[in-house]
Amino acid sequence: MTVPCVLGVAQFPMRTRLPDYTYADLLGRIAYQAVEDSGVDPGDLDGLILSLPPTTTLGVDEAQYWGLAHLPGSRHVLGRVHAAAASGLQAFRLACAWVSAGRARRVLVVGADLADEVANLAGALGQLHDPFTERQVVRNAITSAAVQASAYMAAHKVTSLELASVVVKNRGNGVRNQYAQLRQAVTGQEVADSPLLSWPIRRLDCAPRSSGAAAILVGAEGTGRGGRRTVRAAGFGAFAGARMIGSRMVPGAQSYLDGADLAAAAAQAYAVAGIRDPRTEIGCAELYAAFGIIELLSIEALGLCPKGEAARRIADGEFHADAALPVNPSGGATCGNPLASTGLIRVIEATLQLWGEAGEKQVELRQPTVLVTAIAGAFQSHEVGVLAA
């Protein structure tokens, strides 16, 4: 079976608004940049996959018809993948399957967002929840994170400042990321003093609303340009969660609060990649977290530290860029979160670290293995990938 590898990558600087580009412009620019980065002839692609979450509410829809013309590989579109903010990683997994199955040598995955083209994201995010029950009780991404954060703080005696340590770490990392939307460091006190949205979630706890674009060319080993370390997709895992978050809150099944679903997805990925002890075998992690609490729950569910310890460990310097196991050295979604691209950006940042091409954000990898995650919905469905050089 063919081992799928990352041949080329490209990402666009994330911004609140990108008024100088149409959606098709963004797709075209980023697609050709990724192919150029790979050294592959644009005419030598076998397929194209579009990462595009929901849609009318983001100002675009069904872009597989009007946004892909003339893109490399667009004469053989292999599908549009829509899994909310997990679309990018799910699309990357599908591209790897095409290559691994031997049905394609090279597949381009591309995604773009112009989130500023609609008044707000409430319509799109509202689609995450049941319209007849959960939406009536102001169930949204922020209130969901608030439930998780308050439960976490109570269960593990974590203070607001300790909770803020994730955002402080990521915003500090984002200063070194030329693609980040937010490039100013913040203090824990600034996070704690920022406007309250839904206790204990404050404005600076949240990922910004972002426009951006990203593309990855996936192919069989040896089908890209030479001179780079081979970055393999070593394993994937995924877990589709429940539609109604409350349906999983019965005693003994608190995956929404303890990350059991993510742990199940990770176990799958680790088994395929041959990872037994993630704490020592993972060199770095790029985890999708639109809120600080999600990163804490993810670090623990992925087995990178014991339950309830992530916040204090981050406050003590663990998981920082200069630590043994850096988490989100790019700043993560805290510093920019374009929904269609964010899963691809996690893979791109992981690949750049493995190639040694991450520039100012480059960290020292004790192991040539990087973990990536993405989440569809409010901690509802999980994608986990392991990349290895």
Place this chain on the structure above:
Amino acid sequence: MKGEVAILGAAARVGASVAADLESEVRSVVLDSLASSKLDLDDIDAVVTVASDTLDGVMVPIRAEVAGAFGKMPLNIPSSAGHALAAAVVLLESGQARHVLLAGWGAASKLAHHDSRSIQADPFHDRPAGAVPAQVAALQASELLDEFPDLPPHGITFADGAVALVLGSSEGHDAAVRIADAGTSSRGYYPEDDKVDPLRWVNEAMAKWRQQPAKPQVAVSGPGRTAEARAATAFTDATPSGPALLPSGSEAWFGPATALFQAFQLHQQLSRTGGEGVLIDMAGPMGQHVTCVRLAGGAA
């Protein structure tokens, strides 16, 4: 994976209006397809969905639970049934899954409230100028009928429907319908060919097939009867009135998942008769996104 990918079980419900109870229909076809495959939901590793979430107000990947996806490896491909079927095949061949449940549904009875196809055209230039699916499909049919007057007139009938297929290795399943070949071809909203002829796109999609089928059963799903009939002429035995052509997608169109019903029909037919079949899925107002799948009934 040992053996070839095969459809191990299938079920479908298609009717004039089942939208009021669409979730029950989805659950029913999932359970029926599992029963016909003699597998249990616990045997399923991955669930692939194909549906348009603009019709129901809740994101399909989030509601995939109704299709039995909870705890499984999910993949949501709303662009077309053909794309989703091909994805299910590569998930199996790549080893990401051993058994895949492929479920698709749609409710064209809701089109009066919001026609999701209206947003397939460029929003900045084309939609304001009246680029809507019915007009675009009619222009294509007009061009085809000018050149090939024996083709049937354009037309499409809307329906609601839900379909589920169970896919896995053919090994140990002698009666399974194997997926022998698959290929895609695509164009943008404006195909930029000298003619908007779906036969050309079908031939492109089949160009890399390992083998051409002999006298296949053919099932086509496209934007209308004219385009479907033209696509089917890729197989000389499949004339619009010929016995080899199964009921088409335009006879009961329920969104991007429609061609799964044609796959279901081919599965039923080839399970009984053996032989070969071809599924042609043409998604889009002119059928711009083509997936062609060669199926084979009976033991390999």
